[in-house]
Amino acid sequence: MSFRLLAPFLFSFVCVVTNAQEEQRDSTATTKLEEVVVTGQYNKQSVDKSVFQVKVISREVIDNLAANNLADVLNQTLNINIIPNPSSGKSGVQLFGLDSQYFKILIDNVPLINDEGLGNNTDLTQLNLDDVEQVEIVEGSMGVQYGSNAVSGIINIITKKSSKYKWQISPYVQEETVGNEYGLFDEGRHIQSLKVGHNIAEKWYVNGTYTRNDFAGHFGRREGQNYELNDGKRGYEWLPKLQNNAKGLLRYNGNKLNAFYRFEYFDEEVSRYDSLVRTNLNSATQTTNPTASDEIFTSKRFNHHLNFSGNIGEKTTYDASFSYQQQKRNVETYNYRIKTQEKFDVKEFEYESRKGFYSRGTLNNLFANNWSSYQLGYEISTIDGYSSSLAGDFETDNIERRLESYDVFTSAEYDLNKKWSVRPGVRGLFSSKFDPQTALSLSSRYLFDNGYQLRAVLGTSPRSPNYNELFTYFVDINHDMRGNEDLSPERGYSAFLHLKKDFWAGNDTWSLKNKLSAWYLSVDDRIELTIVNTNPLAYQYNNIDSYKTWGLSYTNTVSYDNLQLSAGVSFSGQSKTLESQADFNDDYLYSLQLNGNLSYRIPKWNTVVSAYYKHTGKQYQFVQSQNDDGDVIFLKEEQDQYSWLDATLKKSFIDNKFQVTIGARNLLNITRVNTVSVGGGSVHANPTSGLLLGYGQSYFLKLSYNLNF
Numbered sequence: 201m202s203f204r205l206l207a208p209f210l211f212s213f214v215c216v217v218t219n220a221q222e223e224q225r226d227s228t229a230t231t232k233l234e235e236v237v238v239t240g241q242y243n244k245q246s247v248d249k250s251v252f253q254v255k256v257i258s259r260e261v262i263d264n265l266a267a268n269n270l271a272d273v274l275n276q277t278l279n280i281n282i283i284p285n286p287s288s289g290k291s292g293v294q295l296f297g298l299d300s301q302y303f304k305i306l307i308d309n310v311p312l313i314n315d316e317g318l319g320n321n322t323d324l325t326q327l328n329l330d331d332v333e334q335v336e337i338v339e340g341s342m343g344v345q346y347g348s349n350a351v352s353g354i355i356n357i358i359t360k361k362s363s364k365y366k367w368q369i370s371p372y373v374q375e376e377t378v379g380n381e382y383g384l385f386d387e388g389r390h391i392q393s394l395k396v397g398h399n400i401a402e403k404w405y406v407n408g409t410y411t412r413n414d415f416a417g418h419f420g421r422r423e424g425q426n427y428e429l430n431d432g433k434r435g436y437e438w439l440p441k442l443q444n445n446a447k448g449l450l451r452y453n454g455n456k457l458n459a460f461y462r463f464e465y466f467d468e469e470v471s472r473y474d475s476l477v478r479t480n481l482n483s484a485t486q487t488t489n490p491t492a493s494d495e496i497f498t499s500k501r502f503n504h505h506l507n508f509s510g511n512i513g514e515k516t517t518y519d520a521s522f523s524y525q526q527q528k529r530n531v532e533t534y535n536y537r538i539k540t541q542e543k544f545d546v547k548e549f550e551y552e553s554r555k556g557f558y559s560r561g562t563l564n565n566l567f568a569n570n571w572s573s574y575q576l577g578y579e580i581s582t583i584d585g586y587s588s589s590l591a592g593d594f595e596t597d598n599i600e601r602r603l604e605s606y607d608v609f610t611s612a613e614y615d616l617n618k619k620w621s622v623r624p625g626v627r628g629l630f631s632s633k634f635d636p637q638t639a640l641s642l643s644s645r646y647l648f649d650n651g652y653q654l655r656a657v658l659g660t661s662p663r664s665p666n667y668n669e670l671f672t673y674f675v676d677i678n679h680d681m682r683g684n685e686d687l688s689p690e691r692g693y694s695a696f697l698h699l700k701k702d703f704w705a706g707n708d709t710w711s712l713k714n715k716l717s718a719w720y721l722s723v724d725d726r727i728e729l730t731i732v733n734t735n736p737l738a739y740q741y742n743n744i745d746s747y748k749t750w751g752l753s754y755t756n757t758v759s760y761d762n763l764q765l766s767a768g769v770s771f772s773g774q775s776k777t778l779e780s781q782a783d784f785n786d787d788y789l790y791s792l793q794l795n796g797n798l799s800y801r802i803p804k805w806n807t808v809v810s811a812y813y814k815h816t817g818k819q820y821q822f823v824q825s826q827n828d829d830g831d832v833i834f835l836k837e838e839q840d841q842y843s844w845l846d847a848t849l850k851k852s853f854i855d856n857k858f859q860v861t862i863g864a865r866n867l868l869n870i871t872r873v874n875t876v877s878v879g880g881g882s883v884h885a886n887p888t889s890g891l892l893l894g895y896g897q898s899y900f901l902k903l904s905y906n907l908n909f
Contacts, residue, residue: 238309239336239356240345242564242575242613243517251613251623251643253655253698253717257335264799264810264848266374266861266902268391268413270305270357271324273335275844276812278753278770278795282324286892289439289470289497290323295339295352296721296749297774302351302663302692304342308359308462310505311346313525313554316666318583320349326468326499328445330393331409333360340694340719343639343661344609344625347579350661351692351723361451361460362405365908368397372904376865378418378438379896389900390414405451413443417471418895420871425473428490428538435473438895443468457510466501477538490538497551501527515568519561526555549588556583571615579607587667599671604632611641619647629662634689637662655698662689669727669741680738687727688743694721710760716752723747748775750788762801769794776821789836792817806852815843839891840874861902870894
C-alpha cells in the first residue's frame, strides 16, 4: 500500500489506541506553558487558538542544535531543503520545491532586505540567531497578511525583547571543525559572541548582541590560495567568509503603549580564489611567476526598526512598524602573485545594493463583540535597487530602478459558534511597476467534541519578477538571452488542511501530539527562459510556465517525563508545465522525506542529550535537452537520496550558569549527492559534479556563561 493511502490509517490507528488509554486530564495539574505565536495573528495568542497552522522552532531547539544561523535549524525541517552555493558562499532554501523567490523571511513581522530583494532570496547564513526567541513558519500562500512573494509561505524570526533579570550577561565561544579540517586561525569555524540585557527601569529594557563568525572555508578537493599549479585545484571548495553582527534593542512596555527600536549592523567578507593559474613561464631562466585573478565580496547591512503597539479603547489594538534598511555588496578585484603573496591591479566598486523604507500597520479587533472581530491594515515600501554590469549581464553599464508599492488589506474573524471560526481576507496591491493585483484568503478552524482540531487554509499571493528576469541582456556571437520589462507577476494559489489532536495523561506524566496535513499548491504565469527565435537562436524571459504540487505529511511528538521524541513523514509530488514547448511533460514526480528528533534530559547530571535526523528521498525533475538529431526532448533527472544526522550533549554547571555543549553535525558524512538523467534512449551520469550539500562530518565545542542577577 502506498504511503498516501497508508498515512490516514496510521493517523487514525494511533489516535484511537491512544484515546482508549487516555485518562481524564486534571485541570489543576502543572503543565508546560502553551506556545504563543504572533505570525498572522490579530494579537499574541496560543498556537492552538490560531486559525493558521503555525510551526514553532523554540529557543530550546536552537540551543540544543548549537545553531548560529537560520540554515543550521531549517536543515532538519520537513518540506524544506537547504541549497548551499559554495561558489558564492550563500545558502538558499526550497519550500515545497519552490526556491527562495517564493517565500518571505521576516524579522518581527518586517521583511528583511538583502542583495537581491525585500524578504526574498535571503542568504540564510547571514541570519544570526543569538538574539532570537523563536522561529515561526506558516506554510501556504500568505498574500493577504504579507503581500507579494509570500507564495509558498513565510518564516518569521521573533527576537527577544524582555528578561526577568535585572542584568543578563551571556558570552560564549564556539569552535568547529569543517569536515576533517581544523586550526586555531586558518581552518575550521570560530564563533565568539556577547549578549547583554538590562532592565533599566520598571518599563524599560535594553539589550545588545555582538557576534563574530569566522568560517575559514573548506579545501575539499582544492589546495588553497597559494597553490601554484594550473590543474584546477587552486582555491576552496567552500569559500572562506568572515561575519560581524551587532544588534541593539530598546523597549518600552507601558499600560497602553508598547514600543521598541531595534538596530542591526551586519558585515560579511567572502573571498573567492580563481582555479585558473597563469604560470608566466620565463623561457630564458626557466622560472615561473604564477598569478591568478581573485575577488573579495563585502556585504554590509543596516536595519532600523521602530514599532508601536497598544490599545485604543477597551478592545481595539494597533500595531505599526517603520523600517529603514540598506544592504550593499561591494567587490574588490585584483591579480595575485602567488609566490610572493601580493596583490596588484586592485579595483573596488559597488556590485549590487538595495535600500528602502518599509512600513506596516494594523488596527485589530475593530468593532469586536462576542462573535466577530475585524482587522484593517496597510503596507508601504519604497525600494531603490542597483546592480552593476558584473552582477548580471545587462544592456547598460548598470541597472538602477525604484519600486514603490502601496497595499491595503482587511480581514474578519467570525466565531460562528463555540466550535467553528472562519477568517476571510482580501488585499489590494498597487505598484509603480506592475498592474494592480489582489490577494485573497479564507481560513477556518473547527473544534470537535473529542478534542480534534481541523484547520483549512486557502490563500493566494503574486510573485514579482526579479532583476535578472526583467533586465538581463547577454548577447554575443554565441548567445542571445534577454530579460523582459513587460513581465507580469506570477500568481500563486494554495489549499492546506490540518487535522490535529493532543492527548495527555491525567497526571501530565506523558503527552502525545499528532498532526496530519494535506496540501495543494500551484503557480500560474510562471516566468521561464523561452526560445523566441530559432535562427539565430534567441531566448527571453516570459510568463508561460505553471507549477503544481500536492502532498501529505504526518507528524507526532511524544513527551514522557524527561524524554521527548518527535517523528514525521512527508510525501509529495511536483508537476511542471512548460507551455512554450509542444511536447512538454507534466507528469507528477514524487518524493519522500522523513525526520525524527530525540531529546532526553538527565536532571541528576544537569545534562540534555539530543539527536536530529532527516532523510530526503530521491528527487526528480524534468530537464530540457536535445537528442542526436537536434530535437528538443525532456529527460527525467534523478537526484540520489541522502540522510542528515546531528547530535549534541549539553551539560550545565554552577547552578546552570556555565554550559558546555559538544556535538557533531552531518554524522553520515554527506558531501556530494549524485544526479542522473535518463531519457531519449541515453543515460547521462556525472557523479563528480553532483550537487554539493555538505563538507562531511564536523564536530564542535561550545562554552557559554550566563550571569543573571
